[in-house]
Amino acid sequence: MRIEGIDAVELEDFINRAIKEDLGDGDHTSLACIDEAAQGTANLLVKDAGVLAGVELAKAILAQLTPELSIEVFLEDGAKVAVGDIAFRLSGPSQSILKVERLILNCMQRMSGIASLTARYVEEVAGLKVQLLDTRKTTPTLRFLEKWAVRIGGGNNYRTGLYDRIMIKDNHIDFCGDVQTAIQQVLFYLVAENKDLAITVEVRDMAELEAVLEMGQVDRIMLDNFSPAEIKTALAKIKGEFETEASGGITLENLRAYAETGVDFISVGALTHSFQSLDLSLKKS
Known part of the structure; x- marks a missing residue:
């Protein structure tokens, strides 16, 4: 079928x-x-x-x-x-x-x-430009069903797994030593392996954001555990040069405030692990 x-x-x-x-x-x-x-x-x-x-x-x-x-x-x-x-x-x-x-x-x-x-999350951001994303926080072997359900509810799917997008997160940065080294290693790898994958990099504070802005060469900046006020400050620094994503600590109660910052994407693990x-x-x- x-x-x-x-x-x-x-x-x-x-x-x-x-x-x-x-x-x-x-x-x-x-x-x-x-x-x-x-x-x-x-x-x-x-x-x-x-x-x-x-x-x-x-x-x-x-x-x-x-x-x-x-x-x-x-x-x-x-x-x-x-x-x-x-x-x-x-x-x-x-x-x-x-x-x-x-x-x-x-x-x-x-x-x-x-x-x-x-659908409840999508309704909460009605009228705003933000896109609501799921994550990899799914039940092993049931990911395709759970992401299918997210689409039915009006949300959007993020990467399917570790293989279809680069996502440089805090552990990658810590193991590499710093965020710029992590980005550079990714760029070397993509060239060596002849792969064309979009790059998201997670930043935990303004210092890491400044380092990413100096380095560039990524597609999306994920602002992890930033408050709505901090996101507004970050967006003013990013100036629309990269896609932006808010993640971490986002609930139905504060979702609208995050969406009203003007961030492009909001990723919510709860969609597939707390339903x-x-x-x-x-x-x-």
Whole structure:
């Protein structure tokens, strides 16, 4: 099954691993209790307010695991949902509905929780030019799902992993000795390896910012744990010569203040590590 923006091979592999983990050599409870010929229907019920995510994933799971089931979709990914809404209805063999139930719920509850939290952050900066970014603070092997959910919630993805962008952070700087040495080493490496990667450099104070401005040759400056007032001062020094990003200590309560500084990007790890899953259930209809 092809889904825009999702690697089909990665998706298929994830579903296969999830099936193996949950199903093993069979759903023995359903095989024992439910007649093989029994047919039924079940509704995906929403039990929380939020943003729905994972409907397209559910379709892919069904196509791969239980193609004998049909799905009637009432609410698509990104829909704002309320308690009592029905996202979709499954119809077909009762054993198959029970076989796929937990896998679909586990994925959709998690993705919907991330999408819902992301949407709250996005709403908080409505009308401002800033872009809200996720981070690499994701569940191992589930990053593509969690970043997918961020997009559904209206946020933007940052780098996928360590391989698709240079990000010089505090530990890199400390191990190199100083920020200018770290930047120079990166530039040497990119030339030697014939790689074309954007460069973000993190600065922790005004002294490091001045050193980066003197050195240049980066794409984005990440202002880490700066207050909104400090960011305004930093932006006046940067003068639009580099992309700017605020990160660290940013919450829903102070997000608007950071966005109003005029910074280009705000990255928030909480989107994928501090969400609450949306309560969903699959019940016989």
